[in-house]
Amino acid sequence: MILAAGAERSSRIRLTSAVSVLSSDDPVRVFQQFSTLDLLSGGRAEIMAGRGSFVESFPLFGYDLGDYDALFTEKLDLLLAVRAHERVTWSGRHRPALDDQPVYPRPVQDPLPVWVAVGGNPASVVRAGGLGLPLALAIIGGIPERFAPMVALYREAAARAGHGHLPVSINTHGFVAADHGTAVDTYYPQHAEVMDRIGAERGWGPTNKRAFTAATGLRGHLTLGDPEEVAEKILFQHEVFGHDRALVQLALGTVPHRAVMTAIELLGTKVAPTVRAEVARRSPAPVDSTS
Amino acid sequence: MILAAGAERSSRIRLTSAVSVLSSDDPVRVFQQFSTLDLLSGGRAEIMAGRGSFVESFPLFGYDLGDYDALFTEKLDLLLAVRAHERVTWSGRHRPALDDQPVYPRPVQDPLPVWVAVGGNPASVVRAGGLGLPLALAIIGGIPERFAPMVALYREAAARAGHGHLPVSINTHGFVAADHGTAVDTYYPQHAEVMDRIGAERGWGPTNKRAFTAATGLRGHLTLGDPEEVAEKILFQHEVFGHDRALVQLALGTVPHRAVMTAIELLGTKVAPTVRAEVARRSPAPVDSTS
Numbered sequence: 001m002i003l004a005a006g007a008e009r010s011s012r013i014r015l016t017s018a019v020s021v022l023s024s025d026d027p028v029r030v031f032q033q034f035s036t037l038d039l040l041s042g043g044r045a046e047i048m049a050g051r052g053s054f055v056e057s058f059p060l061f062g063y064d065l066g067d068y069d070a071l072f073t074e075k076l077d078l079l080l081a082v083r084a085h086e087r088v089t090w091s092g093r094h095r096p097a098l099d100d101q102p103v104y105p106r107p108v109q110d111p112l113p114v115w116v117a118v119g120g121n122p123a124s125v126v127r128a129g130g131l132g133l134p135l136a137l138a139i140i141g142g143i144p145e146r147f148a149p150m151v152a153l154y155r156e157a158a159a160r161a162g163h164g165h166l167p168v169s170i171n172t173h174g175f176v177a178a179d180h181g182t183a184v185d186t187y188y189p190q191h192a193e194v195m196d197r198i199g200a201e202r203g204w205g206p207t208n209k210r211a212f213t214a215a216t217g218l219r220g221h222l223t224l225g226d227p228e229e230v231a232e233k234i235l236f237q238h239e240v241f242g243h244d245r246a247l248v249q250l251a252l253g254t255v256p257h258r259a260v261m262t263a264i265e266l267l268g269t270k271v272a273p274t275v276r277a278e279v280a281r282r283s284p285a286p287v288d289s290t291s
Numbered sequence: 292m293i294l295a296a297g298a299e300r301s302s303r304i305r306l307t308s309a310v311s312v313l314s315s316d317d318p319v320r321v322f323q324q325f326s327t328l329d330l331l332s333g334g335r336a337e338i339m340a341g342r343g344s345f346v347e348s349f350p351l352f353g354y355d356l357g358d359y360d361a362l363f364t365e366k367l368d369l370l371l372a373v374r375a376h377e378r379v380t381w382s383g384r385h386r387p388a389l390d391d392q393p394v395y396p397r398p399v400q401d402p403l404p405v406w407v408a409v410g411g412n413p414a415s416v417v418r419a420g421g422l423g424l425p426l427a428l429a430i431i432g433g434i435p436e437r438f439a440p441m442v443a444l445y446r447e448a449a450a451r452a453g454h455g456h457l458p459v460s461i462n463t464h465g466f467v468a469a470d471h472g473t474a475v476d477t478y479y480p481q482h483a484e485v486m487d488r489i490g491a492e493r494g495w496g497p498t499n500k501r502a503f504t505a506a507t508g509l510r511g512h513l514t515l516g517d518p519e520e521v522a523e524k525i526l527f528q529h530e531v532f533g534h535d536r537a538l539v540q541l542a543l544g545t546v547p548h549r550a551v552m553t554a555i556e557l558l559g560t561k562v563a564p565t566v567r568a569e570v571a572r573r574s575p576a577p578v579d580s581t582s
């Protein structure tokens with residue numbers, strides 16, 4: 001719904017969710033919705049399929065967390081079947097079978113891009129590589145460098161399965177403003193409010209400014225700062241991962257709309273050109289910087 | 292998805308589907324989607340819940356047509372529970388139970404309007420009246436007057452359950468153009484193409500112009516013609532049903548976008564004022580003419 005509204009207000013940006021929790025959803029409906037989005041946007045939709053780091057949707061839609069892995073494997077299989085064929089015959093344990101059923105609408109893009117979004121589970125990255133699907137690695141905590149083996153494992157699995165170069169995206173939270181102080185002052189109160197609210201439900205300790213400051217450093221997981229700092233962090237990570245896309249989720253809580261618009265503009269006009277130029281200098285592979 | 296795109300391109304029209312086939316969908320997701328639409332549109336979303344005259348979604352989502360009625364009853368019950376309470380405890384036969392589960396987001400409108408869309412099944416209108424829900428009577432064939440007992444039955448059930456005046460909508464297919472000939476020439480080829488394509492799947496006979504012409508007459512089921520004819524038909528039906536809203540579905544097949552935009556304009560600037568003035572003359576109850 002929100003992406004469809006975005007489709008009407010934009011003409012070039014790609015449209016994707018942070019993650020579609022496929023495990024607790026119906027792959028046929030997810031495909032139908034993103035096909036519709038693809039038609040509305042003239043071929044700009046992408047599915048970001050994942051198991052989800054939040055598990056509230058499991059009891060809401062009647063799924064057992066004990067099936068966490070099996071659900072995703074099976075539903076990804078169905079999603080790819082529906083993407084590949086207009087009429088689908090399929091059966092599994094966690095979703096009613098399909099007997100030569102047609103699935104409409106069909107998307108503009110063929111195939112509709114399906115990324116596998118992972119949080120750091122080795123089995124997930126091996127699966128994505130084996131299936132030849134692009135990988136979105138969500139780094140939402142800790143030190144980004146420790147995820148480097150995941151990307152290596154992914155490239156290895158892809159090569160073993162005979163796939164060529166597959167795109168890798170590094171997805172982080174963050175914010176950009178004209179100067180570092182503004183970025184912190186705009187983002188931190190929202191970050192703290194949301195993290196403490198979620199933390200209260202989950203039993204985490206309270207946020208503190210010291211941990212936040214560490215996370216905004218070059219080796220921290222938040223992509224936050226002025227355009228130069230943000231470009232530097234993306235380029236530092238590019239040395240580690242050699243990734244093809246950097247996706248920064250800007251809006252957490254109620255960051256003011258005007259500040260988000262400014263951040264998007266800075267990403268497009270300052271950060272992306274710097275990153276693209278430097279990556280082009282390093283190698284001929286293009287980078288796609290999306291917010 | 293399409294309604295969300297519409298929300299961005301409009302500021303006053305109400306946003307609703309022709310019908311959401313609740314029987315083969317998940318009421319929690321339907322509520323979440325229309326709540327999101329309500330938030331995007333500043334409180335203009337409405338759910339049109341029905342059992343559907345097309346049944347393709349049953350095998351697609353693993354439902355048994357033998358449960359046609361039970362599915363709708365149970366899922367409408369869950370939809371109303373989710374609408375009434377932020378945290379829901381519920382159990383049924385056709386959908387996993389909910390144990391004090393919170394459902395987000397919550398809509399702007401409280402309650403979010405839920406219409407019951409019926410095609411002429413007496414049990415359905417009695418249920419809608421008993422629940423105090425507004426009724427959308429879809430007249431997609433035959434002679435509209437023969438549906439009059441349905442509305443009487445609905446009003447009786449509503450009165451018996453202690454509800455006051457509940458809105459009734461008459462939903463039809465049709466088209467408006469500056470003159471009758473243009474309306475026919477624009478609409479008929481699309482109507483015939485779609486009806487014949489669907490008919491081939493379902494074993495109907497081919498469409499013919501004579502039946503179409505009859506359906507566009509005062510007592511036919513298509514709301515088609517110049518603004519004066521369309522207003523006259525709506526007013527004729529108003530004498531029969533005393534309804535509060537006339538909803539005309541304009542786009543069937545690939546009627547050109549420009550012609551649809553002209554039709555919407557004529558409905559708003561010519562048909563609606565004529566109908567409203569005449570209905571006001573007849574009684575103090577307002578009419579809401581929506582396309």
